[in-house]
Amino acid sequence: MKVSHKWLQDYFDKKLPDPKTIAHELTFKAFEIEELTEKGDDWIFDVKVLPNRAHDSLSHRGLAKEISAIFDLPLSDDPLRRPLSELPASQALSIAIDNPDLCERYVGALVKGVTVGPSPDWLKTRLEALGQRSINNIVDATNYVMYDIGQPLHAFDARRLVAKSSEYVIQVRSAVKNEVFTALSGAEYALTEDTLVIGDGHSGHTLGIAGVKGGTAAEITSQTSDIIIESAHFNPVSIRKTAQRLKLWTDASQRFQNDPSPELAAYAMRQVIDLILKIAGGTLEGAADSYPKKQEVYAIPLSAARVNALLGTSMIQSDIEAILKRFGFAYEPDAESGLIVSIPFERLDLRIEEDLIEEIGRIYGYNKIPAEMPPALAVKPAINKSFAYTSAVRDALVAQGFSEIFTSSFRPTGSIEIENPLTDDKRFLRENLSESMKDALASNVRNADLLGLDQIKLFEISATFAEEGETLSLVLGVANANGFKKIKEADSLDEGFRAVGTALGIELTLDEPAPDNLFELNLNSILEDLPDPRGYYFAPYPSDQRYAPISAYPFLIRDIAVFIPDEDSTSDLERLLRGAGSELLVRMTLFDTFTKTFPDGTKKTSFAYRLIFQAHDRTLTDEEATAIMEKITAALNAQSGWQVR
Amino acid sequence: MEPQQGHLHPLSIMIRDIVAIFGELGFAFAEGPELESGYYNFDALNFPKDHPARDMQDTFFIKGRTDVMRTHTSPVQVRYMESHKPPIRIIAPGKVFRNEATDATHEAQFYQIEGLAVDEHMTLAHLKTTLEFFFKKLFKKDDISIRFRSSFFPFVEPGVEVDMTCFKCSGGGCGTCKGTGWIEIMGAGMVHPNVLKAAGVDPDRYQGFAFGGGIDRLAMLKYGIEDVRLLYSGDLRLVNQF
Numbered sequence: 001m002k003v004s005h006k007w008l009q010d011y012f013d014k015k016l017p018d019p020k021t022i023a024h025e026l027t028f029k030a031f032e033i034e035e036l037t038e039k040g041d042d043w044i045f046d047v048k049v050l051p052n053r054a055h056d057s058l059s060h061r062g063l064a065k066e067i068s069a070i071f072d073l074p075l076s077d078d079p080l081r082r083p084l085s086e087l088p089a090s091q092a093l094s095i096a097i098d099n100p101d102l103c104e105r106y107v108g109a110l111v112k113g114v115t116v117g118p119s120p121d122w123l124k125t126r127l128e129a130l131g132q133r134s135i136n137n138i139v140d141a142t143n144y145v146m147y148d149i150g151q152p153l154h155a156f157d158a159r160r161l162v163a164k165s166s167e168y169v170i171q172v173r174s175a176v177k178n179e180v181f182t183a184l185s186g187a188e189y190a191l192t193e194d195t196l197v198i199g200d201g202h203s204g205h206t207l208g209i210a211g212v213k214g215g216t217a218a219e220i221t222s223q224t225s226d227i228i229i230e231s232a233h234f235n236p237v238s239i240r241k242t243a244q245r246l247k248l249w250t251d252a253s254q255r256f257q258n259d260p261s262p263e264l265a266a267y268a269m270r271q272v273i274d275l276i277l278k279i280a281g282g283t284l285e286g287a288a289d290s291y292p293k294k295q296e297v298y299a300i301p302l303s304a305a306r307v308n309a310l311l312g313t314s315m316i317q318s319d320i321e322a323i324l325k326r327f328g329f330a331y332e333p334d335a336e337s338g339l340i341v342s343i344p345f346e347r348l349d350l351r352i353e354e355d356l357i358e359e360i361g362r363i364y365g366y367n368k369i370p371a372e373m374p375p376a377l378a379v380k381p382a383i384n385k386s387f388a389y390t391s392a393v394r395d396a397l398v399a400q401g402f403s404e405i406f407t408s409s410f411r412p413t414g415s416i417e418i419e420n421p422l423t424d425d426k427r428f429l430r431e432n433l434s435e436s437m438k439d440a441l442a443s444n445v446r447n448a449d450l451l452g453l454d455q456i457k458l459f460e461i462s463a464t465f466a467e468e469g470e471t472l473s474l475v476l477g478v479a480n481a482n483g484f485k486k487i488k489e490a491d492s493l494d495e496g497f498r499a500v501g502t503a504l505g506i507e508l509t510l511d512e513p514a515p516d517n518l519f520e521l522n523l524n525s526i527l528e529d530l531p532d533p534r535g536y537y538f539a540p541y542p543s544d545q546r547y548a549p550i551s552a553y554p555f556l557i558r559d560i561a562v563f564i565p566d567e568d569s570t571s572d573l574e575r576l577l578r579g580a581g582s583e584l585l586v587r588m589t590l591f592d593t594f595t596k597t598f599p600d601g602t603k604k605t606s607f608a609y610r611l612i613f614q615a616h617d618r619t620l621t622d623e624e625a626t627a628i629m630e631k632i633t634a635a636l637n638a639q640s641g642w643q644v645r
Numbered sequence: 646m647e648p649q650q651g652h653l654h655p656l657s658i659m660i661r662d663i664v665a666i667f668g669e670l671g672f673a674f675a676e677g678p679e680l681e682s683g684y685y686n687f688d689a690l691n692f693p694k695d696h697p698a699r700d701m702q703d704t705f706f707i708k709g710r711t712d713v714m715r716t717h718t719s720p721v722q723v724r725y726m727e728s729h730k731p732p733i734r735i736i737a738p739g740k741v742f743r744n745e746a747t748d749a750t751h752e753a754q755f756y757q758i759e760g761l762a763v764d765e766h767m768t769l770a771h772l773k774t775t776l777e778f779f780f781k782k783l784f785k786k787d788d789i790s791i792r793f794r795s796s797f798f799p800f801v802e803p804g805v806e807v808d809m810t811c812f813k814c815s816g817g818g819c820g821t822c823k824g825t826g827w828i829e830i831m832g833a834g835m836v837h838p839n840v841l842k843a844a845g846v847d848p849d850r851y852q853g854f855a856f857g858g859g860i861d862r863l864a865m866l867k868y869g870i871e872d873v874r875l876l877y878s879g880d881l882r883l884v885n886q887f
Contacts, residue, residue, distance in 0.1 A: 028794050032806075050797040051698040237695040257697055310803070310835050310852060312770025354838060358795075358803035361769070366793035366805060373778075374670070374762055374771035377732055381673035391661070394653060401649035404657055405879040409679070409714075409740070409754055416680070418714070419706035420744060422753050429680065429714075440879030451881050453649065458879070463679050463740070470678050536668075538661055541653060547868040550875070550882045 003063050004129040005043040007148075011064035013076040019043035022067060029362045030066040031057070042129050054258035056346045059150030069326040069363055078328075079149050080267055080346055087269070090286030092166055093228060094201075097290055098173035102196050103210065105233040105262040105291040107269045108170050110158060112226045114138065114282035123279065137280045138220045138227060141272055143251075150260055151231060151268030152252035154198075154208060156218035158226035162202035168228065169201025170288075172210060181206055183213045183248075195242050196234060211239045211256040212248055229276075231269040233262035263295050263345040295345060301337035302356050310354065311361045312369055323363045386472065388533035389504055390461050390523065393474065395539035396503035400496050402457040402476065407436035409462065416465050429465035433475035434520045436460070441479040441518070448481030450555045450612050452589040455480050457492055461523070472527070474500065477518035489517040504530060551616045555586065556625045560632065561608035563596070565641040570607060573636070577609065580635040581628060584620065587612040606645060655887045656756055656876060659864045660738050663758055666782045667736045670775060672760065675735040677721035679742070683711045685720035690800040691839045698799050703744040705753075714742035717857060718759035719800055722836075726763065726844035731851045733763040738860060749872045756860035763836065763846060763853035769793070769803065772833055772854035776807060780830075784812040784867060792827070801834025801855055812866070821866065828866065831858035 005019050016022065023033040023045060031053070035046035049057050056062050061079055068075050093110045097103050118124075119140040127134055130147060134140050142153035161168045175181070175191035182188050189209070191197065196210040200218075208214040211234035220227065233256075240257035243249050266289070273284055302324075304317045317338055324331050330342040343350045350356060361369075394404060410421065413435075414428025421427040430436065437460060444456045456479045464473045476496045478489040490513045497519060501508030504526060510519065564573060570590070577588055592608035611632075613625050633644050664674050677685075692698050702716040721737035737759040745751050762771065773791060780789045789812060793805035809830045811822035818824040833856035838848035846853075861873050868887075870876070875883045 028792075030795060032794070032796075051696065051700075052797040052799075054697065240695060240697065308768075309766070310768060312768030312773075352802075352838065354802040354835070361803050362795040366769070366795070369770050369773055369793070371774045371777070372768070372770040373774050374734075374767065375764065377671040377734060381668055381671050381734065384674035384676065386676065387664070387674050394657060398651035398653055401651045403652040403881055403884050404654040405881075405884060406654055406656060406877050407879045408877055409742070417708040419708045421705070422744060422747070426753070436879065443879065444881045447880075447882060451885060453881075455649065456881070457649065457651065458881075460879075465680055470680050536664070538665075541658065541661075543658075545655070545658075545868060545887045547655075547870055547883075547886050549869075549871050550880070 001047050001049055001058050002130045003045050003047055003060055004126065005045070006041075007060045007126055007129070008064050008067065011061070011075050011077070012068075012073055014073055016067065016073070017071060019045070025070050026063075026066060028367075029070050029365070039129060044129060051258065052349050054255070055260045055348050056150060058255050058258070059146075059148060061149045065327075068328075069323075072326050079271055080264070080344075081328075082267075084266055084270060087273075087287035087289075088284070090288050092163070092285055093168050093170065093288050095288045095290040096169055096171045096201050098171065099196065100292060102235040102238050103172045103232060104235070104293065105265050105289070106170070106172055107231045107265050107287060107289045107291075109229045109231075109269055109273055109287040110168070110226065110285040111229065111273065111276060111282045112158075112285050114225060114227055114276060114280040116220060116222050116224045116280065120279055136220060136222070138224070138276060141275045141279065142229070145268050145272045145275065146251065146255070149264065149268055149271065150255055151264045152211065152255050153268055153272055154214050154230040154252075155220055156207055156214070156228045156230070157220055157224040158228045159224070160218040161200045161207070161228070164202050170228065170230070171199045171201035172232075173197060173199055175206065179206065181209060182216045183209070184216060184219055185213070186216075189246050189248065192245070194238075194245070196238055198230065209242065209246070209248075210234050212243055212246070212253045213250055227276075227282075229269065229272060231265040231272070233260070233265055259348065261295060261346050261348055262291065297345070298343040298351060299340050300343060300350065300353055300356055301334060301339065302331070302341050302353055302360075303338040305338075306353055307357050307360055310357050311364075312372055313361075313364065315360070315364065319364070320360055323360050326363060327359060383533050383535055385530070385532055386523075386527055388536050389527055389530060390472075391536060391538055392503040393461070393500050396499040397459050397476070397496055399539070400457070400499045401492075402459045402496055405440050405458050405460050406462070407433075407440060407460060409465075411435060414465065415467055431466050432464055432520055433460050433462060433473050434516075434518055437475045437477040437518050437520075438516060441477045445479050445481045449557050449589075449610060450587060450614070452587045452610075452612075453481065454484040455487060455489070455492060457496065459496070472523040473520055474523050475518060475520040476500070477516075479517060490514070493517050493519060506530075549616070551614050553615055553617075553619045555612050555614035556620050556622070558611045558613065558625055558629050559608060560611060560629070560636075561592070561606050561645040562636050563604040563606045563643040563645065564639070565602065565604055568639070568642070572639075573607060576635050576639070577611070577632060580632040581611065581613075584613050584615055584624075584628060585611060586614045604641075604643070652881075652885050652887050654876075654884055655864050655868060655870070656860060658887060659860055659867070660756070662783060663736065663738060663779075663860070666779055667760070670734065670778065672734040672736045672762075675721050675725045675737045676739060677715075677718070677724050677737065679715055679740055680707065680712055681715035681720050683713055685723055686713050686715050686717075689723040689840065689843045690719050691837050691843075692799045705742050705744050715739075716743055717741055718757045719855070719857060721759060722761045722855060723840065723844045725761070726841070726846050731763045731765070731846060733761060733853070736760045747874060749874070752861070752873045752877060754877065755873065757857055758860050758863075759855070759857045761836070761853060761855045763841070763851050765851060767852045767854055769805075769835060769854065772835075772856065775854075776809075776831070776833070776856060780809045780812075783863065786812050786815070788815050793833075796832065798832055798834060800837050800840050802837045804832070804834035807831040807833050807856065807858075830862070831856050833857070
């Protein structure tokens, strides 16, 4: 929500701190300021008001109250504390509410003889600062009061309603099934009976979607002379559902769905009538207020002991009273709790002592909270059986050369369907881990050379989902790359499987070779029968990992073999390879060794390496790879007694 | 040729570290289902029905049921409180699900770490010190501190956002912390009495603090992993670096 620094300043006699200071303090003590931008001679705050305060703080008055409490600057004039005199009862307007549970209050006022025209400059400037278009003085006035004190308002052209016996009737009712409504924007909406609308009680025409958007039927135009102003309270759930259903979210619906106080409607009506009379002329004929159940008044106990018990501070009652004064909360001493605090009507979020303690804490400053270690418990923490055993399984598999993967719980098939999946191929919860394992084996095999592996060995431990419930499962998979034949996949899988058994303290063997060389296991049923572990015994694991981003570009493979005399070592060889290969050489893997005695009696060993080249910012060309190989070959051949094959 | 070395997934490494660190403070590892009831995911945590507070978390709903894929590990707190009497010290690392468009910093599934401590005497001061202890140990830096900013979550009151000193620049400002010297890292607060009550804990006798944050985020920060989606791609080019 955007608010203007100049508009906020209107609330104070004293000059406000600079916008950056205000933004900083608000972010810590009230609401996050997502952006602060300079706009002409004004500054605009983009304020993130969370759901707990959206009922009272989506307005300049709400922000001004926060600033007042944070900086201890009283408001010069609070629109919600001005005495509210009753408006004269209208003889020409009545309200009929069909669904009182969906509309707790409706105040309607008839103002006759206004002159619709452009707004005065100050009003245009105010609205444009928030990025809002000026439309005409009537509509602008209603928007101004909404942005000022948070109550959405609407104005209808009265003459577009039918008067019977000189009386208009505003009816709050359900829409007729499938009726088409044309909004002020020109867009058309098909309404359902779930939609609350404002209608002409005599003609039956629909004038607006209650709390969301007005319609063209009674639009304010330059011809308008008499207006009916609406200031109401609508059921927040109904408004939220309607906005979602029609995909029509407005400043009005945003405020109504957060349930502002119905008391606010009267203040807003008074304020907008005063403003309209001032800038558009006219006379107030009267108002009708349907408000059967008045909002309750709340008072909450507050004790210093409880404040300190929750915050960990050492405040005394006078510290607390000083903060209550900043908020303008009236309070009285109380024998039992210390204080009883009167809650102002607009703060619907303050209902229990903890709510007040938060107000005290955030203004006091969370930075003042001292350091204190929580009391130690007498007993050692319980061991999580599942975590203990799965950790042992992980360690055993890692020792066997298996690497752990995590994959998506969502798959294109399964028995439990997601109502609102992200994509079609993630429509179901996975019933097994094997399908993801198959995919992972295949994609890692493609990168085998880059990884420097002949055999891909993977495992995953995760939940699988079926109608009967959620199961913890383990899957192992093995795949050979590049026609590797030295070690059979089935043998590696079997080794892994046995290692899992050892870790669990049971015997696990594969009775027959596993299809696709992967095997899945239900861990829940196994864990049930295992004894409770006495601790976590994590195998030591290196903790100095450094991660280098993975290149998105393809890699190139080159092989090289070189005879080196016995006195020289592979570490010399590797050092030379790295040097000549540069950072483009991302991996070298020794894949063959043999020793040969030459005719002259010398013994040399041939080492064959697979070299992988890859760049981080481009696709390497064959020419580039060839050039590097030439460099490498030259470097190796330069060594005395070395011979590249 | 050396025998092939296997690798743990970086999130598993991180979870072990977290379990060990909190184990020193007496916190036990608690678990709960990933496919959760709407009751445990929202109602028991003080989210009013049909309220904008539920929009704060994009939920995957299960077709034909009122169940959801849990959007946070907070339901584990409620389940644990229902079955254990205070004093309570638990952490609940686990997989959670959010229906958000995926990109380098957002995935539909990720891991969260939730913590709960309930006792006759438990304050925000205890929460602050507990978190400072945790981050110092996790990032292996003694000069890490945390700060609270006023915020809102339905299951805590007061509710706060937690920032930690940037471990890369120790608060001086750098690329990791976008020059601010601080990293937004968790949400936390004092457990709302409605949540205690719903779980069968007497709020007049007991208080608790709770905190929650993303483990993926911690791993990405600590190891410099640039794209969260890599953690779930089953790709050894990532895993075998750890």
